[in-house]
Amino acid sequence: MELRSLFLKANNELEYSGNRIRSRKVTCKKCQKDVSVAKIRKNNFVCPNCGHYFTVRARRRILMLTDKRSFVELNREYESKNILGFPEYDSKLQAAKEKSREFEGVICGEATIGGHRSCIFAMDGNFMMGSMGAVVGEKITSLFEYATEKSLPVVGITVSGGARMQEGMISLMQMSKVSAAVKRHSNKGNLYIALLTNPTTGGVDASFAMLGDITLAEPDARIGFAGPRVIEKTLNRALPKGFQKAESVLECGFLDAIVPRDQQKSYLEKLLRMHNC
Amino acid sequence: MKDYDIVLGARGEDRLTAVDYINGTIKEFTEFHGDRYFGDDGAVIAGIGMLKDMPVTVIGIEKGKNTEDRIAHNFGSAHPEGYRKALRLMKQAEKFHRPVICFVDTAGAFCGVDAEERGQGRAIAENLYEMSDLKTPILSVVIGEGGSGGALALSHSDRIWMLEDAYFSVVSPESCANILWKSTEKADVVADALFLTSEKLYKLGLIDKICKKDDVAGLAEDIYSELKRLCEEDEDTLIDERYQKFRNIGY
């Protein structure tokens, strides 16, 4: 990929700037109203009409949660290879790079949040549905190791369909690799806050998304291990209302709190402050 | 034999199951029940026993032998309480300095409403997390199906072995084909591409040993000598090596 393309905005309906969409409107999936892109962006990517949460790509997430110009990226250049020669994987990787304008599905680095020095990673749902392959696992593991070495907290924003099938067992075992790095980070008394966004499922749900000292979620985010269609098939009837939604996952006891988007930064600042970070 | 045939064979109903391996390797196996939070999961059999002169903790995912038995074991698909029972007994093993043996044979963790509501993801995650620095040796043998996260949850081990005719995969070839090409017909092509056989996984360096099938006595000998070796390592070395083993996978 050309370096220049990294500086272009993502190929996402809400992320174009430029002339093409200066006064563009998009139709909100939930309320079906046409809303101006500018208004949505100003409103933390939440529909000003009905409160629907639009997808936020990883780089924007980091901007929204960290102090201005404080973010320094680590290991940006890591790129996936088709290790197993899996059919159509090369073209999918290429398409994902073009669509997301990123090298891979997670962005990692160091920043300050309300003045508190912290490591942060954000997954990108635009990159093969945020699936975890070897590079995603490696980048997150390296970040936890870096944070352990520097005694820094980690804030992780997850969005993922699970392990990346095209890398076979190598991707499955990233779950083990990252979990072990989270444990080492924790053993040294460091703080890890996970913020789960829509959707956080499969192998990511069954590893580092569920290993935070504090586990937060966005409203209405789908959080779970198995896909709803798979469960429906074994169940043979419709799923209960609100199943795997953050609100019911909270009721089941697997989340500490649901934090609306406009409060997330101050919420993180408060937590970091209370942990003397 | 094509890779997909190995998958189908690993699902065969006439195969030896975890109880056969437990009874064939462990003397005086004493089963313990329950996760101490919710219940006792029949899909996971766990307890202690003697491997020759060595007290060990043994955990197996059991599929069952006949229809009734299979229902009692939920066809070898564990709920969160199954993984929590396994973890409870691993922690007990750590306390009493017993090595842990896991016999893995599952199509996957159970997919259901109650499994989700009781935290299937969290249960698997916690096993990976806690096993990563459990201060006693862990050896896992995939004896049939190594179905994704549900099998991984008992495989964060110092040694991962596989029977020659077992498979271990990130996803079942059928659902992979279904997701990618909206049809299960290409499951055999996908099975090849997923690198799920013992031979391919050994070549990738993801497993440590390929074991002969139908040789339970030989397996017992091999497990015994390997655990003896691992028990001689000092704790920090053991944990460091386990960390590096998984650290080196991938990029």
Ligand SMILES: [Zn+2]
């Ligand atoms: Zn709306």
